[in-house]
Amino acid sequence: METPVYKFEPHDYDTVYEPAEDTFLLLDALEEELDAIAARKPSLCVEIGPGSGVVLVALSKHLPVAQTHCIGFDINPNACRMTQKTSRLNGAPVDVVNMDLLAGLRPACIDLLVFNPPYVPTQQTTVSLEEHIDEFNSSKEGQTLVHSWAGGADGRVVTDRVLTDLHRILAPDGLFYLLLLKENKPEEVLKQLNESHFRGSIIKERRIRGEHLYVLRIERSERSTK
Ligand SMILES: C[S@@+](CC[C@H](N)C(=O)[O-])C[C@H]1O[C@@H](n2cnc3c(N)ncnc32)[C@H](O)[C@@H]1O
Numbered sequence: 001m002e003t004p005v006y007k008f009e010p011h012d013y014d015t016v017y018e019p020a021e022d023t024f025l026l027l028d029a030l031e032e033e034l035d036a037i038a039a040r041k042p043s044l045c046v047e048i049g050p051g052s053g054v055v056l057v058a059l060s061k062h063l064p065v066a067q068t069h070c071i072g073f074d075i076n077p078n079a080c081r082m083t084q085k086t087s088r089l090n091g092a093p094v095d096v097v098n099m100d101l102l103a104g105l106r107p108a109c110i111d112l113l114v115f116n117p118p119y120v121p122t123q124q125t126t127v128s129l130e131e132h133i134d135e136f137n138s139s140k141e142g143q144t145l146v147h148s149w150a151g152g153a154d155g156r157v158v159t160d161r162v163l164t165d166l167h168r169i170l171a172p173d174g175l176f177y178l179l180l181l182k183e184n185k186p187e188e189v190l191k192q193l194n195e196s197h198f199r200g201s202i203i204k205e206r207r208i209r210g211e212h213l214y215v216l217r218i219e220r221s222e223r224s225t226k
Pocket of ligand 1: 017018019020022023026048049050051052053055073074075076079099100101116117118119147148149158
């Protein structure tokens with residue numbers, strides 16, 4: 001999918017994740033999946049961590065407005081603002097909420113879920129929404145951007161929280177597209193999913209500048225059709 005127009009002001013580079021190779025790989029994978037996605041007639045499309053908003057806005061441009069509500073949840077308030085701005089710039093309606101992952105959502109409501117997580121293995125542990133907003137308000141710029149990429153042990157701390165919640169929030173016929181790095185052990189993730197009523201596969205991979213990136217497509221192993 002074509003990358004939507006986005007406009008960073010100088011200070012945004014310190015606080016919001018700028019679209020990079022991982023973003024573009026996810027866009028390419030989603031483009032190839034558009035027919036499969038349309039066939040599921042998604043009512044609710046959610047991106048966790050939309051950052052600049054380009055992935056969510058690109059998806060929104062390919063999904064019928066009357067049918068699909070697109071919404072992003074980002075822990076970073078400036079990423080939420082940037083996603084709104086990208087939405088406006090492209091005339092593509094998406095909502096965005098400053099929230100930590102998906103805790104506030106009712107069960108089995110997400111038809112299409114997308115996540116390009118903080119995937120770099122680091123010592124750093126993740127922070128709560130409150131701590132994140134405090135950091136942001138105390139203008140420790142550069143600090144907030146760390147949470148866009150710092151993934152803790154195996155780069156999986158945030159991703160594993162989503163995977164643990166997946167059974168609760170994914171609709172029976174839902175699809176989940178997840179970007180991972182080789183160091184996140186995608187094969188191990190797939191094995192765990194296969195053992196817990198999901199099935200998944202690697203639908204796209206790319207080696208770029210020392211990173212080996214994967215996009216996984218995940219769905220329930222016994223899905224109901226609409
Ligand atoms: C690697 S960036 C991806 C940004 C964008 N989706 C892209 O592909 O360019 C990860 C995003 O996840 C957000 N994020 C990190 N932890 C989060 C959490 N617990 N809840 C919601 N968003 C989170 C970050 O603020 C950041 O915007």
